[in-house]
Each structure stands twice: as C-alpha cells, then as structure tokens.
Amino acid sequence: MFGVYDNKDGGGWNTTKDAYTSFVARPDRGKSAFFNNGGTAPRGSYQRGGFGGSGNSRWVEESRDDEDWSKPTQANERLEQELFAGGNTGINFDNYDDIPVEATGQNCPHHIDSFQDVEMGEIIMSNIALTRYTRPTPVQKYAIPIIKNKRDLMACAQTGSGKTAAFLLPVLSQIYTEGPGEALAAQKSGGQDNGKYGRRKQYPLALVLAPTRELALQIYEEARKFAYRSRVRPCVVYGGADIGQQIRDLERGCHLLVATPGRLVDMMERGKIGLDYCNYLVLDEADRMLDMGFEPQIRRIVEQDTMPPKGIRQTMMFSATFPKEIQILARDFLEEYIFLAVGRVGSTSENITQKVVWVEDGDKRSFLLDLLNATGKNSLTLVFVETKKGADALEDFLYREGYACTSIHGDRSQRDREEALHQFRSGRCPILVATAVAARGLDISNVKHVINFDLPSDIEEYVHRIGRTGRVGNLGLATSFFNDKNGNITKDLLDILVEAKQEVPSWLESLAYEHQHKSNTRGRSKSNIWV
Known part of the structure; x- marks a missing residue:
C-alpha cells in the first residue's frame, strides 16, 4: 500500500490558515509531515498523493521508466474533496456562446x-x-x-x-x-x-x-x-x-x-x-x-x-x-x-454595463458611498485607484464609514496581499480597493461592480479593469469617475462605449469633439472617432 500524503489542510500547508496565507515559509515540514506512515517509506519508492497540494506523483530518484503516465493513479477522496468541492460556478454559457x-x-x-x-x-x-x-x-x-x-x-x-x-x-x-x-x-x-x-x-x-x-x-x-x-x-x-x-x-x-x-x-x-x-x-x-x-x-x-x-x-x-x-x-x-x-x-464585453459619470475629485468619496449603498454592502465590489497611498487612504476612509473592506497594492507584503484576496473572494471583506496590480488576470467569481475611483491613463488598462466583472458570460456593472484630469482617454473611452452599445453621456461626446478639433488644428492627422 502506497503512503498517501495528508492533504486536508489545502496542500500540506499550515493547518491553521488557508492555502494562500500558509504557503509561505513553513519551517516544520519534514519526513514525518510528508508521509502519513511516519516517514518510514523507503527511499526511492514511487509515492502517490504528492506534495504541495498537487495530489499527484512525487518524482523521486528511483521512479520507474516503464510507468504509463496516461493511466490514472489511485483516487484520494480527501484531496478530491479539497480540489473540487467548489465545482464550476457562475458561468453563463447561454450568454457566452x-x-x-x-x-x-x-x-x-x-x-x-x-x-x-x-x-x-x-x-x-x-x-x-x-x-x-x-x-x-x-x-x-x-x-x-x-x-x-x-x-x-x-x-x-x-x-x-x-x-x-x-x-x-x-x-x-x-x-x-x-x-x-x-x-x-x-x-x-x-x-x-x-x-x-x-x-x-x-x-x-x-x-x-x-x-x-x-x-x-x-x-x-x-x-x-x-x-x-x-x-x-x-x-x-x-x-x-x-x-x-x-x-x-x-x-x-x-x-x-x-x-x-x-x-x-x-x-x-x-x-x-x-x-x-x-x-x-x-x-x-x-x-x-x-x-x-x-x-x-x-x-x-x-x-x-x-x-x-x-x-x-x-x-x-x-x-x-x-x-x-x-x-x-x-x-x-x-x-x-x-x-x-x-x-x-x-474591446469590452457587452455583458458589462458601463457608466461614466462626471465627479470632481472632492466629491469622489461621497459619490462612492452612494454607489456602495445602492449596490448593497455584501455585493463584491472592486474599487480601482491609481496610487498605493490612495489605496491605503481610501481603505481607511471606508473602514471608518463602517464598511468591511481591504486593499491590495505593490507595497503590501505577499502574505498581506494573499490574505486580502482570500477575504475578498470569501465575502468577509466584500470591498477590495486596488491599484493596477490586481487589474489583470485575476479570476474572482461574482464581482458585481467595478468602480474606477481613479481612471487609468490608457484605455487598455480600462478594458482590463472593468473585465474583473461580467466574467464568463455573466452580467456586470462598471462605473467610472471622470473629470478634467482624464481628458487624454476621452476619444478612446467614447469608442469603447459606442462599440459595446453603452449609453454615452452627451458631455463625453462634446469633449471628444473638442479634443478632436484641437488635434486637427495642431496639424495632426484626423482620427476615425466616428467610424
């Protein structure tokens, strides 16, 4: 009988913490922790069950050359429950096809x-x-x-x-x-x-x-x-x-x-x-x-x-x-x-309802509170800001206002960042204030609302940010605070809204026209803004 690794704690990590926070630096992992038979398995044997939560093979010195990698190894019910208990949730295939x-x-x-x-x-x-x-x-x-x-x-x-x-x-x-x-x-x-x-x-x-x-x-x-x-x-x-x-x-x-x-x-x-x-x-x-x-x-x-x-x-x-x-x-x-x-x-997904509102810097916090109250305190909401200092300040403000929130940015330690993401995913802190470090690639299910408290300076970053909601065919909402500081993305933002069949504020159209006119008078080539 092969020894099976005790994997109940999320991959052999610290049993007192979740898999993310306990990944870093566990000093007490030794032979006895690796095998459930007290570390007595002979050196050079082929161990199923694996380490690090993979639930797979341990590739050791004496692995046999003739093993058929296409055949499944024995099942591990505890590991299977850990890996697949969440299943596949939140995918709206009918909208996505x-x-x-x-x-x-x-x-x-x-x-x-x-x-x-x-x-x-x-x-x-x-x-x-x-x-x-x-x-x-x-x-x-x-x-x-x-x-x-x-x-x-x-x-x-x-x-x-x-x-x-x-x-x-x-x-x-x-x-x-x-x-x-x-x-x-x-x-x-x-x-x-x-x-x-x-x-x-x-x-x-x-x-x-x-x-x-x-x-x-x-x-x-x-x-x-x-x-x-x-x-x-x-x-x-x-x-x-x-x-x-x-x-x-x-x-x-x-x-x-x-x-x-x-x-x-x-x-x-x-x-x-x-x-x-x-x-x-x-x-x-x-x-x-x-x-x-x-x-x-x-x-x-x-x-x-x-x-x-x-x-x-x-x-x-x-x-x-x-x-x-x-x-x-x-x-x-x-x-x-x-x-x-x-x-x-x-481009952006038509499953995301995009709202662009004119908000002066001094009014952003009160406007944000109105949005959070409208969507409900328990809805997962991702709030993007431009600077690390701004993220910390906004998190402190929301905490003082009674909101369960956390933040993620480049100056936070790896452990803190992983803990913040875990708290957000689990719903314990349904509001996450983030810089662009969280804008790309993260697959966080059921984010209902993305708020661009500070708009980015380029449209590609905007596309990635609002893509945190409306995932895999579901409906999402993205609200962006716009003012005079964001004039450089006016045309691109207008194009995105038009292509995704979103409501375009009349003031945004006017601004885009003004920017286009200024560009032409400076001798630049005409843009295809109305194409």
Missing part, C-alpha cells in the same frame, strides 16, 4: 463543440467531469484542438474567457500521452549542483509564465485540479515569498512549473531549474508582462538559456490586447502560429 471567434493561419484545425470532440485521455476527461465543466467556452473550443495538433498559438480573448483551462487541458493531455521522456533520465542521472541546498536540478516539461504572484497562484490551483490522479506534479514559484521554501518544494519533483519571470531567472541562476526538456511554453497575460518591464527576463528565459528553440518546443501566448510589442514577441517566439481572436481584440 454568441461571442464572435476568428482563427487565422494556415491549416487551422476545426473547432470543437464539446470536450468529447477531441481525445484528451482518461485523466483529463475525469477531471473535467469533477470540475463540472459542461461545455467549452469559445476560447477553449478553438484553442484546445489547435494546441492538441501541436500548433503554436497567439490568442487574444476577453478576460474571464476560460483561457487557463484552454492551455492546461491540452498541454497536460499531451504530457500524459507522451510521458516524461528524456527529462526523467536527466533527473535521475544528472542535474546535481553544489548550491546551498545541494539537491537535484528539476527539468519541467511545461512552463507557464505569468506577470503577478496572484495570477501564478491562480493558474497553479487550476493545474492541481487537472493534474489530479496523474503522475504530473505542478509547482509554483514567485517573488515576495520565501525562496528556500520554494526550492524545497521544487526538489520534491516538478513537471509543470508556473512562475513569475523574475523568480524563475533567480531559480535558474541558482541551478535549481533547467529548461532543457521544456517542450511547452505558455505566456499568460503577455501584454501585462511587457507593461511591467519583464521583457528582458522573458527573453533571457526563452532565448538565452537551454530551452528548446521555437519549432521544437510548442509555444502559446495569451493576451487580452494585441499591441505592436506583443506582435514582435509573437514573431520572435512563435513559428507558423495561428492567431485566435475571441471578440474584437481590445
């Missing part, structure tokens, strides 16, 4: 209408059933067969479209079919280093890069679900957390790695990660990574190390917008790729 999708490229595989239309294997299909996914979202209908056919992909899709499952399902399916290959031999015979921890280098088969710690954790949690009862062990590394703990976690085996670029470069330079056998590369929220200045690290990871080159590895890029910088990155990283656009690239 009519979103336009366009795939361009040579010999594009035909899209699927159900998960049964493509062969993904016993493990994946079983886990899809456990997540209670009834049918694929538009991006999944097109992306899954493209990736299964081993084609590179550049996908632009509205936020909340199911992009994470769109790449995890086919990538994991292919890993289960093909097995570990040469990576297992490398793990067993090489990769020794003389670093601080003196343990083996890990050779992940797939790498997912994400711009923020929160998004990396979110992808990792999804990977745990789809890797359940498999021999694939997901891991996650990100900055702001104890690197020693993350190294110890990696040393227990890593087949699919989710990482932020900076921390991954650190791990590679320490000799803890080798990308020699990384056959699948995913860049999620690629535009956001460029915005955050990660391009040098991304190019270091992809082009200047041991990762297989494009054409040998399979590369997938996902982005909510498609600016020129992303097009350049796609050209450099992808080969004969298919471009997938779900909805118009850079």
Whole structure:
C-alpha cells in the first residue's frame, strides 16, 4: 500500500490558515509531515498523493521508466474533496456562446463543440467531469484542438474567457500521452549542483509564465485540479515569498512549473531549474508582462538559456490586447502560429454595463458611498485607484464609514496581499480597493461592480479593469469617475462605449469633439472617432 500524503489542510500547508496565507515559509515540514506512515517509506519508492497540494506523483530518484503516465493513479477522496468541492460556478454559457471567434493561419484545425470532440485521455476527461465543466467556452473550443495538433498559438480573448483551462487541458493531455521522456533520465542521472541546498536540478516539461504572484497562484490551483490522479506534479514559484521554501518544494519533483519571470531567472541562476526538456511554453497575460518591464527576463528565459528553440518546443501566448510589442514577441517566439481572436481584440464585453459619470475629485468619496449603498454592502465590489497611498487612504476612509473592506497594492507584503484576496473572494471583506496590480488576470467569481475611483491613463488598462466583472458570460456593472484630469482617454473611452452599445453621456461626446478639433488644428492627422 502506497503512503498517501495528508492533504486536508489545502496542500500540506499550515493547518491553521488557508492555502494562500500558509504557503509561505513553513519551517516544520519534514519526513514525518510528508508521509502519513511516519516517514518510514523507503527511499526511492514511487509515492502517490504528492506534495504541495498537487495530489499527484512525487518524482523521486528511483521512479520507474516503464510507468504509463496516461493511466490514472489511485483516487484520494480527501484531496478530491479539497480540489473540487467548489465545482464550476457562475458561468453563463447561454450568454457566452454568441461571442464572435476568428482563427487565422494556415491549416487551422476545426473547432470543437464539446470536450468529447477531441481525445484528451482518461485523466483529463475525469477531471473535467469533477470540475463540472459542461461545455467549452469559445476560447477553449478553438484553442484546445489547435494546441492538441501541436500548433503554436497567439490568442487574444476577453478576460474571464476560460483561457487557463484552454492551455492546461491540452498541454497536460499531451504530457500524459507522451510521458516524461528524456527529462526523467536527466533527473535521475544528472542535474546535481553544489548550491546551498545541494539537491537535484528539476527539468519541467511545461512552463507557464505569468506577470503577478496572484495570477501564478491562480493558474497553479487550476493545474492541481487537472493534474489530479496523474503522475504530473505542478509547482509554483514567485517573488515576495520565501525562496528556500520554494526550492524545497521544487526538489520534491516538478513537471509543470508556473512562475513569475523574475523568480524563475533567480531559480535558474541558482541551478535549481533547467529548461532543457521544456517542450511547452505558455505566456499568460503577455501584454501585462511587457507593461511591467519583464521583457528582458522573458527573453533571457526563452532565448538565452537551454530551452528548446521555437519549432521544437510548442509555444502559446495569451493576451487580452494585441499591441505592436506583443506582435514582435509573437514573431520572435512563435513559428507558423495561428492567431485566435475571441471578440474584437481590445474591446469590452457587452455583458458589462458601463457608466461614466462626471465627479470632481472632492466629491469622489461621497459619490462612492452612494454607489456602495445602492449596490448593497455584501455585493463584491472592486474599487480601482491609481496610487498605493490612495489605496491605503481610501481603505481607511471606508473602514471608518463602517464598511468591511481591504486593499491590495505593490507595497503590501505577499502574505498581506494573499490574505486580502482570500477575504475578498470569501465575502468577509466584500470591498477590495486596488491599484493596477490586481487589474489583470485575476479570476474572482461574482464581482458585481467595478468602480474606477481613479481612471487609468490608457484605455487598455480600462478594458482590463472593468473585465474583473461580467466574467464568463455573466452580467456586470462598471462605473467610472471622470473629470478634467482624464481628458487624454476621452476619444478612446467614447469608442469603447459606442462599440459595446453603452449609453454615452452627451458631455463625453462634446469633449471628444473638442479634443478632436484641437488635434486637427495642431496639424495632426484626423482620427476615425466616428467610424
């Protein structure tokens, strides 16, 4: 009988805290905590149950070469309950199915209408059933067969479209079919280093890069679900957390790695990660990574190390917008790729009711209180501000006014940020004040209202912010406070409202006309504002 890891506390983390807050720096994890048989399992055995909440295999020194990775391992009822108790909630497929999708490229595989239309294997299909996914979202209908056919992909899709499952399902399916290959031999015979921890280098088969710690954790949690009862062990590394703990976690085996670029470069330079056998590369929220200045690290990871080159590895890029910088990155990283656009690239969802109101700076707080009272104190509301100082000040103000609220921004510690997100998701603090750090990629179910207390300076950031509501076909509300300081996005904001068939304030049309007239009188080329 194999020893099964006691996973009741959310992945072997601190039993007194939730999975997010307890991920960082647990010093007491040893042999006795790892095995439920008191740590007496013989060295070199194949342990099912795994570590770090993956519920999967521990890839140790004496793993057998002849194991069939396509066959499910034994079930773990406690882990299954932990991973899938929440199920799949809040997806309105009826509203979502009519979103336009366009795939361009040579010999594009035909899209699927159900998960049964493509062969993904016993493990994946079983886990899809456990997540209670009834049918694929538009991006999944097109992306899954493209990736299964081993084609590179550049996908632009509205936020909340199911992009994470769109790449995890086919990538994991292919890993289960093909097995570990040469990576297992490398793990067993090489990769020794003389670093601080003196343990083996890990050779992940797939790498997912994400711009923020929160998004990396979110992808990792999804990977745990789809890797359940498999021999694939997901891991996650990100900055702001104890690197020693993350190294110890990696040393227990890593087949699919989710990482932020900076921390991954650190791990590679320490000799803890080798990308020699990384056959699948995913860049999620690629535009956001460029915005955050990660391009040098991304190019270091992809082009200047041991990762297989494009054409040998399979590369997938996902982005909510498609600016020129992303097009350049796609050209450099992808080969004969298919471009997938779900909805118009850079547009907003018609499922989001967008309101733009004129509010002077001195009136913003009282106007915000009116909005919160109108939507109800228990409705999940995300309030965006421009500065860290402004986030702290607004959180203090709302707390004094009797609202259960929290905040998230770059100066808060990783533990505080994860705790704030947990309190918001759970509804204990239904109001979250945030800077742009929370604008991209986070999949928070049932956000009823997004309020732009401070409007951003560019329209792409606006699109990402309001995309936190109206997720996967549900209806949402976004309210933006506008005044003289926001004149630079007047035209773009008007275009967004018109395209999404939203009510346009007459004063916004007038302002757009004035800005257009001023631009023309300065000799600039005419804009297509009324197109």
